Amino acid sequence: MSTRIAFLKGHGTENDFVIVPDPENTIDLPPAAVAALCDRRAGIGGDGLLHVVRSAAHPEARHLAAEAEWFMDYRNGDGSIAEMCGNGVRVFARYLQHAGYVGEGDLTVATRGGVKTVHIAKEGDVTVGMGRALLPEEGVTVSVGERSWPARNVNMGNPHAVAFVDDLAHAGDLFSPPAYRPATVYPDGVNVEFVVDRGPGHVAMRVHERGAGETRSCGTGACAVAVAAARRDGADPAVTGTPATYTVDVPGGTLVITERPDGEIEMTGPAVIVAEGEIDPEWLEEAARRRA
Numbered sequence: 001m002s003t004r005i006a007f008l009k010g011h012g013t014e015n016d017f018v019i020v021p022d023p024e025n026t027i028d029l030p031p032a033a034v035a036a037l038c039d040r041r042a043g044i045g046g047d048g049l050l051h052v053v054r055s056a057a058h059p060e061a062r063h064l065a066a067e068a069e070w071f072m073d074y075r076n077g078d079g080s081i082a083e084m085c086g087n088g089v090r091v092f093a094r095y096l097q098h099a100g101y102v103g104e105g106d107l108t109v110a111t112r113g114g115v116k117t118v119h120i121a122k123e124g125d126v127t128v129g130m131g132r133a134l135l136p137e138e139g140v141t142v143s144v145g146e147r148s149w150p151a152r153n154v155n156m157g158n159p160h161a162v163a164f165v166d167d168l169a170h171a172g173d174l175f176s177p178p179a180y181r182p183a184t185v186y187p188d189g190v191n192v193e194f195v196v197d198r199g200p201g202h203v204a205m206r207v208h209e210r211g212a213g214e215t216r217s218c219g220t221g222a223c224a225v226a227v228a229a230a231r232r233d234g235a236d237p238a239v240t241g242t243p244a245t246y247t248v249d250v251p252g253g254t255l256v257i258t259e260r261p262d263g264e265i266e267m268t269g270p271a272v273i274v275a276e277g278e279i280d281p282e283w284l285e286e287a288a289r290r291r292a
Contacts, residue, residue, distance in 0.1 A: 004278040007037075008095060009044060012087035012126075012271045014216035014252025018046040019095050019273075025057040031079025036287035037279070038077040043287065044279075047215045048085060049075040050092050061110045068110035070096060076211030084113030084157040086219015090126040090271035093118045098273050113157025126271045130220065131157060132263040133227040136185075142192055143179040144172045151180070151192070152228040156265075159190045160224035164232065168196055171206050174214035193221045195229065203229055204249035216252030223265050226257035237261040 005027060008019040018037045020027060029051055038046045051073035055061040061071035072092045074085050089109055096102045097120055109116045117129035134155040142151045142163045147170055151161035161180055165171065171178070171194040178192045189210040195203050205225050207218040226246035230236065235244045237259050245258040255269040 004281060005284070006276070007044065007279050008098075008273055008276040009046070010050075010091040010094060010271065010273045011252070012090045012217065012219065013250050013255060013269055015085075015087035015218060015250075016046045016216075017088055017091055018044050018049045019052060019091070020049060020279075021052045021095070021099065023052070023054045023057065025053045027051075029075070030288060030292075031075070032291035033284055033288040034075045034079040035077065035291055036284060038079075039287075047077050047209070047212045048082070048088060049077075050088055050095070051075065052092065052095060055110045060112065064110040064115055067115045068108040070101070070107075071110040074111065076209070077213075078211045080211045081112070082158060082211065084111050084116075084220055086128055086130055086156075086221075086223060086267050087217050087269070087271075088219070089116050089118060089128045090219070090267075090269060091273075093120055093126055093128075094271035094273055111157075124270065125268050127266055127268040128219070130223050130265040130267050133224065133259070133265060135227070135231070138185045140180050140182070140185045140190075143181075144170065152224075152231070153185065154224035154227055156220040156223050158220055159186050159188070160193060160221055161186070161190050162193045162195060162225055162228035164228075165194050165196060168194055168204065168206050170194070171208075174206060174208045176213075177210065178208055191218060191221050191224075193218070193225050195225050198247075198249060201245060202247045202249075206251065217250040217255070219255065219267055219269075222248040222250060222255045223257050223267055227259060227265070230259060238263055 055065040055071040119127040149163040151163040230244040
């Protein structure tokens, strides 16, 4: 790396990201480099990294270029690749608006979890069409210390285990992944949500995101929680013909999740760009070398 690399920092309900604009996909970002950038003490700091690439320039997204000009090449904070990040899509869209690539209104974003529809509202919130939830039949039990709970298996393009608990403190510190069994249900790991009720159509959650630990928010997790809560409450929009909407409080703010009768799920919440600057390439090379 011989030239400085532009970056921005943004967050959606305090789920924060390093943003690296790279329209033509010319920047090499191996896992060790991503982990160095996301390090909160020695790097910029973030729950993950949003690599902003034109779909036509990325081998994983070229087949989606006709549907979406931009590809969200998302990485977890440890450098591993993830299929989707709901808060990340909102921040990704906000970056495109900030950079002048798009304006208010509708756009599409390609992700490893498929093409997502996005609406940037005049009042500032961003709505993302998150697709449909899959509800695998396999059950799972989640454990923290001496406590265990049955968890609902929900897939939002990435896997989730949703456990309803009496107190969010029972989730522990969430530094390490909560134990679950049987392990075969989630061979590649899982995001685990702990949920309490706040009122009708209103829940609060904490989450351990695989590859990141506890985060202040998780968009796909909030969607999984809303779907699990609706089914627990006897609401299935495909059956009733009526949308199910849940307000989901996360440590970093509030998201509103609506599941429509056609199964499509929409997530609405804030997205903020807070800073921009340049990465020193010599530092990045050395930091990545030490982590490799």
